Structures are given as structure tokens and as C-alpha cells.
Amino acid sequence: MSYHFKTRSEATPPRTPASSEEQQRKIHExxxxxxxxxxxxxxSxxxxGxxxxxxRARNWNTEQATKAVKETIKWRRQYKPDEICWDDLADRENGARKAYLPDYLDKNGRKVFVTMVSMKTKTSGKEQIKHLVYYLENMSLNSEHGEDDNVVWICDFRGWTLSSTPLWESRESLYIIQNYYPGLIAAAIVSNPPKIFESFWKILKHFIEPAMHDKxxxxxTxxxxxxxxMEDLFDLDKLESVFGGRNTSGLDIVKYADRMRRQDQFRGCCKNINVNTSST
Known part of the structure; x- marks a missing residue:
């Protein structure tokens, strides 16, 4: 996939509030x-929601929002994100150490998504994008009743180098998040970036929409x-120690895989799933 990206100066103006009655009217439109x-x-x-x-992502402009929804539907027809399951992911156990959904929420009841950016995996960039989409689908569940901006994204940049994250992969990830899953991310925590990250950030931030940039x-640490x-956002007893918390238990891959398979069942995309119930 290749995309055209708006720079921040070309992006749409900040979103404006609307009454619940106006929201319903615009949804109907x-x-x-x-x-x-x-x-x-x-x-579904x-x-x-x-x-x-x-x-909201299109400043309540119904025509622009409709166009964005249609583009997303076209992408969903081709990519079929709702059909991706845990057992479809390549090198999923090692991949889960690079990106995972912790079993805790933040203090505001929002989901948490963790990515260990510099961690090496055997998967291609294309497979890592698939991994990301799988988690985005999980995080966007219950969109009818879920709150907007319902995910806190923590990115661990310890040990990051220019070769850790190719620019194309970062751009494509941002495009998918901002255009196909708008209004999902409440805050993006860039944890412990090294000095060299500053030059990369100067390039990357031009592809981040203003609303996302502010988050x-x-x-x-x-x-x-x-x-x-971090103390304001998280219970430090649950937060991983690498982010300043007191949780040193680490990720149990067996239990995590069972949890994600149960989530697949809930999403309705299970494929002969064998869940180890003894690990719960």
C-alpha cells in the first residue's frame, strides 16, 4: 500500500463541539x-459510535466524514481486518513481546496498548502492520457504547536506532490509525526516546494530524x-517497571495467547480455537 499524506499545515482545522441532538442529526445525514x-x-x-x-475527525463535516467512511469500507473489503485472528499472525509469540494489550486499564478506565519499538522480530514490515491492525480491531470493539479516545498508547523507545522503525512503516501505521480508526487514541506516550530520535521526530511529526499531535x-523514567x-494516568502497581511502575512480572505468553483467542471468539472470528481455560 502507498498513501498520500497531509502535513500538519495542510490538515483540517481542530474539531468543534456539537450538542447530542446535532450529533444524532449529523449521524443520520x-x-x-x-x-x-x-x-x-x-x-456491525x-x-x-x-x-x-x-x-469528529472531520470537524463534523458530513460530506467529508462520509467520504472517509467510504474509503475505510473500501480498505476493509480488501484487507478484511475483522477476519484477522491471533492464530493468523506470523511469529505471534515473539510479536506479542513487541506489541501487546496489557490486562489492566488506566485510571480513567481506558484500554492500554504497549509497543516496544526497538525490539527485533523475525516478521516483515507487512506482517507487523497486520499485527497492528489486529490490535486496532480489538481496541475498537463495542464502538456503539464505547467512549471516544478510549486507548492510551505507550511506546517504549529504549535502545531505538534509525533502523529500528523504517519511515514508511511509521507513516503507514499512522495513516491506518488516523484514517481508518479515527478517535481511538486518547494519549500516545513516547517513553525514553534517545537523543537520536529527535531528528526522526522532526520528519515524522509532519504526518501527524494536529489532534493526534496534541496527544x-x-x-x-x-x-x-x-x-x-504516568502516576496520574496509571496504577503504578499494575504499570510495567520499564515505564516507572512497580509491575515486574512480565508477559506470560501462554495466558496472553489464551486471552487473545477468547477475544477472537467474542469478535466472532475464531477458527477452531482451542483455549486453555486452566490458565485463567
Whole structure:
């Protein structure tokens, strides 16, 4: 896949608030613009919550939101993200050490997504994008009743080098998050980036929309001021020690795999799943 990216200066203006009545009216307008065929094709995806997030991402402009939804539907037809299961992922056990969903929420009840950016895996960049999409699908569950901005994303940059994350992979990941899963990320924690990351960030930030850019927070475990950000967001008894928490237990891959397979069952994409119930 290749995409055209807007720089921050070309991006749409900040989102404006709307009353609940106006939100419902605009959701209805988008449904009318989409037509019955598309809504019949993807009824679970096209919930009111999903449409509302696309409207927010397009500053409540119904035509732009409809266009964005249609582009996402086209992508979902081709990529089929709702059909990706844990057992479809290449090198999934090692991949889970690089990107995973912890079994705790933040203090505001939001989901947490952790990526260990510099960790090496045997998978290709294409497979790592598939891994990301799998987690995005999991995090966007229950969109009808879920809150907007419902995920806190922690990125561990310890040991990062310019070869750790190719620019194309970062750009494509950002494109998918911002265009196909808008309104999902509440905060993006950039943890312990090395000095060399500054030059990479100067390039990358031009592909981040203003609304997302404002959610990025740089945190350093040896800096007391930035650590207060983590203390405000997380229960330190649950937060991993590498991020300044007190949890040193590490990831149990067997239990984690069972949890993700159960999640696949809930999503309705299981394929002869054998869940080890004794690990719960």
C-alpha cells in the first residue's frame, strides 16, 4: 500500500463541539449519504459510535466524514481486518513481546496498548502492520457504547536506532490509525526516546494530524516531572517497571495467547480455537 499524506499545515482545522441532538442529526445525514447497501454490507462496523468518531475527525463535516467512511469500507473489503485472528499472525509469540494489550486499564478506565519499538522480530514490515491492525480491531470493539479516545498508547523507545522503525512503516501505521480508526487514541506516550530520535521526530511529526499531535507526551523514567504524567494516568502497581511502575512480572505468553483467542471468539472470528481455560 502507498498513501498520500497531509502535513500538519495542510490538515483540517481542530474539531468543534456539537450538542447530542446535532450529533444524532449529523449521524443520520451520514447514514443517508452512505445509502442502505453499504450499511447492510457492514452493519456491525457502521455503528453510531463509529460514524460519530469519523464526524469528529472531520470537524463534523458530513460530506467529508462520509467520504472517509467510504474509503475505510473500501480498505476493509480488501484487507478484511475483522477476519484477522491471533492464530493468523506470523511469529505471534515473539510479536506479542513487541506489541501487546496489557490486562489492566488506566485510571480513567481506558484500554492500554504497549509497543516496544526497538525490539527485533523475525516478521516483515507487512506482517507487523497486520499485527497492528489486529490490535486496532480489538481496541475498537463495542464502538456503539464505547467512549471516544478510549486507548492510551505507550511506546517504549529504549535502545531505538534509525533502523529500528523504517519511515514508511511509521507513516503507514499512522495513516491506518488516523484514517481508518479515527478517535481511538486518547494519549500516545513516547517513553525514553534517545537523543537520536529527535531528528526522526522532526520528519515524522509532519504526518501527524494536529489532534493526534496534541496527544503525544514525551516521558522519561528518570525525570520526576514527566513521571507524574504516568502516576496520574496509571496504577503504578499494575504499570510495567520499564515505564516507572512497580509491575515486574512480565508477559506470560501462554495466558496472553489464551486471552487473545477468547477475544477472537467474542469478535466472532475464531477458527477452531482451542483455549486453555486452566490458565485463567
Amino acid at each position: 451520514v447514514r443517508e449519504l452512505l445509502g442502505d447497501d453499504l450499511q447492510t454490507e457492514m452493519p 462496523f457502521l455503528s453510531n 463509529t460514524i460519530r468518531r469519523f464526524l 503525544v507526551k514525551f516521558v522519561y 528518570k525525570n520526576s516531572e514527566s513521571q507524574r504524567i
